[in-house]
Amino acid sequence: MKELSPFGRSPVGRKKDKRVLVAMSGGVDSSLTASLLKEQGHNVCGVFLNLGQINYKQALEAVKRVAKKIGIPLKIIDLKKQFRKGVIDYFLKTYSRGNTPNPCVICNKKIKFGLLFKLMEKWKFDYLATGHYVRLLKNKKRKLKIAADRTKDQSYFLYNLNQKQLAKLLFPLGNYTKEKVKKMADQRHLPYLKKESQEICFVKDADLYGFLKTRIHTDKGPIIDFKTGKKIGEHQGVPFYTIGQRVPIGGTGPYYVFSKNLKKNQLIVVGKGDKNSFFKEITLKNVNWISGEPPKSARILVRIRYRQPLVPAKIMLHASKFKLHFDQPIKFVAPGQSAVFYSKKDELLGGGVISDFISDFS
Numbered sequence: 001m002k003e004l005s006p007f008g009r010s011p012v013g014r015k016k017d018k019r020v021l022v023a024m025s026g027g028v029d030s031s032l033t034a035s036l037l038k039e040q041g042h043n044v045c046g047v048f049l050n051l052g053q054i055n056y057k058q059a060l061e062a063v064k065r066v067a068k069k070i071g072i073p074l075k076i077i078d079l080k081k082q083f084r085k086g087v088i089d090y091f092l093k094t095y096s097r098g099n100t101p102n103p104c105v106i107c108n109k110k111i112k113f114g115l116l117f118k119l120m121e122k123w124k125f126d127y128l129a130t131g132h133y134v135r136l137l138k139n140k141k142r143k144l145k146i147a148a149d150r151t152k153d154q155s156y157f158l159y160n161l162n163q164k165q166l167a168k169l170l171f172p173l174g175n176y177t178k179e180k181v182k183k184m185a186d187q188r189h190l191p192y193l194k195k196e197s198q199e200i201c202f203v204k205d206a207d208l209y210g211f212l213k214t215r216i217h218t219d220k221g222p223i224i225d226f227k228t229g230k231k232i233g234e235h236q237g238v239p240f241y242t243i244g245q246r247v248p249i250g251g252t253g254p255y256y257v258f259s260k261n262l263k264k265n266q267l268i269v270v271g272k273g274d275k276n277s278f279f280k281e282i283t284l285k286n287v288n289w290i291s292g293e294p295p296k297s298a299r300i301l302v303r304i305r306y307r308q309p310l311v312p313a314k315i316m317l318h319a320s321k322f323k324l325h326f327d328q329p330i331k332f333v334a335p336g337q338s339a340v341f342y343s344k345k346d347e348l349l350g351g352g353v354i355s356d357f358i359s360d361f362s
Helices: 028-041 056-070 080-096 104-120 178-187 208-212
Strands: 019-021 045-051 075-076 127-129 134-138 142-146 220-227 230-235 247-248 252-261 266-271 279-290 299-303 312-317 319-333 336-342 346-355
Touching: 019 104, 028 056, 028 080, 028 127, 028 178, 045 056, 045 104, 045 266, 075 336, 104 127, 134 299, 230 247, 230 346, 312 336
Parallel strands: 019 045, 019 127, 045 075, 220 266
Antiparallel strands: 134 142, 142 346, 220 230, 247 252, 252 266, 279 319, 279 346, 299 312, 299 336, 312 319, 336 346
16 A cells, blocks of 8 residues: 555655644554654654553653654653543543443543644644544545544544544544554554553553442442342442443353443343343434534434444434434443444544433332
8 A cells, every 4th residue: 555645645755844743652553653744744743641541651661762763852741630630530430320431532532632632733733643543534624534444443432523623633544554554663663662552541451340449439239130120149339330241140141231220229131132132212412523513314324332333323303412213223222432423435424422321120
């Protein structure tokens, strides 16, 4: 695949003389992003965000090595306080309510394309670039499309972007596969971190239960079989479970979390294939449209969790709330997660948060 400039179809190396701020994490994606933009003749500056991430020291050293290797200045910004308030507090609050948070969506909205975008404008850069796998089309209206490498596509996390932001954003890796990106980075001898970053950067060793149990007070309680209404086990705390999660119960089952009753401290489960775990319609809040307005057609494709297949649905505005009506019932809807909208041509249309669904079975 020919290496292309994110500013158009011109080959790498053509002078553009743009000031580009590149968000760098120490990984291969952001490292190659900075290198490509520098090769294209742009005035590139890296920026590393100290968010209190678990691998902070290793990541910072890697970013410093990469910046030195490609010859660009580096800014180091401490946003620990803002990240804790905007992302971690949201994460804990959502779990404590019995819902499932989406920290990457919120981090992109509030930190990377919120605070960092404002700093980019304050410092008078022309563009902000990241290593996200998504394709940006700059026509009359900016459009985002699923990345060429569908297995690495990150458009799901970017549905809160708007036209003003897209006019000053660059995603140079959207047309490359992950394998190609690694090959290109190695050809340039970039000293990036070899270990891929973990999904939740502030949870050590991916031990989500260990992280939550020291921060959320909860009590053990009964696991209730939705079909019979009887107690069949004991949970470790309702907030520690998510909808659709398999729950081991003493040799019976399998059982999966269907819903939660916070008032009675009950975890409601269903058996595999139970029709009660399927939904035809869900309500959304905090809906954003990339174009600034809903599409003309109500027929869209929807992804209700990262990496899950796209499913056809109809979106409707009812009593000032958006509702999704699926062509076929979908299984295990998790309140707090994002439902993200696409067109049949792989265009990211927007998305919203699945509204609270805390069942109260008596």
